Amino acid sequence: GMIEAAAAELERLDDAAGDFEGALRRARLKLAAGGKDAALRELRAIPADRADADARVEAAALALAAGDAPVAERFAGAVRPAAGAGELLQPGLYRTRWGGCEFCTMALLEDRRGNPAEARRLRAALAEFLDRMERQGHAWHAIHYLRGTLAAQEGDFEAALAALERAVATGWRRGWWMRLDPSLAPLRTDPRFTQLLATLDASAEQARQRLQTAR
Numbered sequence: 001g002m003i004e005a006a007a008a009e010l011e012r013l014d015d016a017a018g019d020f021e022g023a024l025r026r027a028r029l030k031l032a033a034g035g036k037d038a039a040l041r042e043l044r045a046i047p048a049d050r051a052d053a054d055a056r057v058e059a060a061a062l063a064l065a066a067g068d069a070p071v072a073e074r075f076a077g078a079v080r081p082a083a084g085a086g087e088l089l090q091p092g093l094y095r096t097r098w099g100g101c102e103f104c105t106m107a108l109l110e111d112r113r114g115n116p117a118e119a120r121r122l123r124a125a126l127a128e129f130l131d132r133m134e135r136q137g138h139a140w141h142a143i144h145y146l147r148g149t150l151a152a153q154e155g156d157f158e159a160a161l162a163a164l165e166r167a168v169a170t171g172w173r174r175g176w177w178m179r180l181d182p183s184l185a186p187l188r189t190d191p192r193f194t195q196l197l198a199t200l201d202a203s204a205e206q207a208r209q210r211l212q213t214a215r
Contacts, residue, residue, distance in 0.1 A: 001032075001176075001204050001205075001208060002208060002211070003029065003032065003033045006029055006032075007029060010025050010026065010029055013025065019046070020046055020055055020059075021055065023042045023043065023045065023046050024042075024055065024058060024059060024062070026039075026042050027039040027040075027042040027043050027059075027062050027066075028062065030042065031062060031065060031066060031176070031180060032176040032177075036065075036066040036067060037066075039062060039066045040063065040066045040067075040068050040071065043059055043062060043063050043066070043068075043071055043075075044068075044071055046059065048074050048075050048077070048078040049078055053079045053102070054095065054100075054102050056075045056076070056078050056079050057075065057076065057079055057102040057105050057106060058100065058102070058105075059072075059075045060072040060073075060075040060076045060079075060105050060106075060109065061101075061104075061105040061182070063075065064105070064108070064109075064182040065177075065180035065181065065182055066180075069112065072105075072109065073109065073113075076105070076106060076109045079106070096126075096129070096130075096133075096142060096143075096146060097140050097142055098142055098174075099142040099145050099146065099172070099174055099177065101126065101146055101149060103122045103123070103125060103126040104122075104123075104126065104146065104149050104150070104153070104183055106122050107119040107120075107122040107123050107126075107153060108153060108182060108183055110122065111153070119153070123150050123153060123154065126146065126150060127147075127150060130143050130146060130147060139170075140170075141167045141168075141170040141171040141172040142167070142172065143167075144163045144164070144166040144167035144170060144172070145163070145164065145167040145172050145174075145178075147159075147163040148160045148161070148162075148163035148164040148167060148184075149181065149183045149184065151163060152183050152184050152186060152187055153183050155186075157186060157187060157190070160184070160187060161187065161190065161192050161193060161196075164178075164184075164187075164193070164196055165192070165196060168196050168199055168200065172200075173200060173203060173204070175197060175200030175201060175204060178196070178197065178200065179197060
């Protein structure tokens with residue numbers, strides 16, 4: 001939640017970043033600070049063909065979180081031809097380890113387009129990947145967060161909340177994204193979800209105090 005400090009670091013990074021990556025960084029920060037309109041201004045200015053598939057899908061996820069489905073669809077539309085040809089990235093260790101999920105975003109958009117069969121295929125691919133990671137001994141909080149995302153998309157809200165509770169218990173701390181994640185919208189009025197966010201807020205406040213003391 002230390003937005004000003006994050007902004008200062010991003011200013012240094014953006015000098016070396018490409019236009020697309022710099023805009024994504026700025027959009028994430030503005031969303032985390034509650035600035036949906038400012039985030040959308042960053043995203044709307046980006047040509048959809050200026051980055052690789054995973055960056056485009058992240059841009060779509062941020063646009064959905066900011067409440068602009070047409071912008072999200074513009075980015076997703078630039079990915080679908082590759083997806084249809086079997087070229088969309090498979091769920092990757094680096095992104096999923098931190099809760100990034102191209103397949104979740106594309107599945108949500110396919111559901112919204114009236115294409116539930118493709119949405120189910122994408123969710124099944126991610127679920128199989130997470131199962132394989134666990135069989136191979138991986139243990140990360142984001143596995144549980146992503147299982148919660150899949151369950152919420154499928155309408156199994158009890159399973160979604162149980163998975164999110166486990167994610168928080170094992171170290172998930174991206175409260176800003178959990179508040180905005182479009183897949184979790186149906187859970188936002190549930191008291192258990194509200195309590196999870198309160199737990200994350202309390203943890204963030206403790207971390208801020210430690211960092212400020214250290215400085």
